Amino acid sequence: DAGITQSPRHKVTETGTPVTLRCHQTENHRYMYWYRQDPGHGLRLIHYSYGVKDTDKGEVSDGYSVSRSKTEDFLLTLESATSSQTSVYFCASHSRGGTSYNEQFFGPGTRLTVL
Amino acid sequence: KQEVTQIPAALSVPEGENLVLNCSFTDSAIYNLQWFRQDPGKGLTSLLLIQSSQREQTSGRLNASLDKSSGRSTLYIAASQPGDSATYLCAVVFGDNYGQNFVFGPGTRLSVLP
Numbered sequence: 401d402a403g404i405t406q407s408p409r410h411k412v413t414e415t416g417t418p419v420t421l422r423c424h425q426t427e428n429h430r431y432m433y434w435y436r437q438d439p440g441h442g443l444r445l446i447h448y449s450y451g452v453k454d455t456d457k458g459e460v461s462d463g464y465s466v467s468r469s470k471t472e473d474f475l476l477t478l479e480s481a482t483s484s485q486t487s488v489y490f491c492a493s494h495s496r497g498g499t500s501y502n503e504q505f506f507g508p509g510t511r512l513t514v515l
Numbered sequence: 516k517q518e519v520t521q522i523p524a525a526l527s528v529p530e531g532e533n534l535v536l537n538c539s540f541t542d543s544a545i546y547n548l549q550w551f552r553q554d555p556g557k558g559l560t561s562l563l564l565i566q567s568s569q570r571e572q573t574s575g576r577l578n579a580s581l582d583k584s585s586g587r588s589t590l591y592i593a594a595s596q597p598g599d600s601a602t603y604l605c606a607v608v609f610g611d612n613y614g615q616n617f618v619f620g621p622g623t624r625l626s627v628l629p
Contacts, residue, residue, distance in 0.1 A: 433617070442619050442622065445617065490559070503564040504549060504617065505561060506559040
């Protein structure tokens with residue numbers, strides 16, 4: 401499996417506070433993604449990046465921002481956390497070359513609780 | 516709207532049975548399709564990736580097929596084992612753009628009983 405780590409793995413925070421989640425990959429993948437997973441909704445794309453400093457919005461981007469200053473790191477920021485953002489957040493990445501063309505690999509997830 | 520559905524939502528089988536999980540998608544113009552498994556409280560593990568030009572992929576006891584014209588993919592698991600118990604998700608990439616528009620199905624929760 402690709403080397404993708406997420407930090408923190410668990411976080412409890414209060415409504416209105418900013419939160420930053422980090423995704424780090426060691427595969428030199430160009431593309432990186434942030435998803436949230438909720439019961440009844442499955443996995444939904446928040447933001448994605450197609451290169452350093454190149455990002456775009458996904459299906460559920462409101463209240464979230466991202467940054468990518470290095471190939472290996474993709475940060476997700478909740479500007480002012482709300483209870484509706486309580487979820488499990490997954491990072492994913494993939495390349496576009498080789499035998500695993502476009503195969504997405506996932507991190508272990510971050511469980512975020514907003515009180 | 517591009518959608519992915521999976522049937523059944525849950526499945527329980529005795530150990531040793533062969534089984535089929537289904538994935539349907541609304542747009543035949545897909546780029547590729549990927550099957551994952553997810554264990555409770557864990558991330559997603561990639562099982563098989565099928566490019567749009569391929570009809571099937573195999574890995575061990577797993578075989579995934581793709582029929583773009585009918586908007587369907589199946590994941591066949593041979594000789595199921597209790598360790599196969601997990602949720603299986605399919606993800607479809609629609610189109611070919613920077614967004615690599617991955618759309619996930621809701622998953623099929625599989626229980627293999629010893």
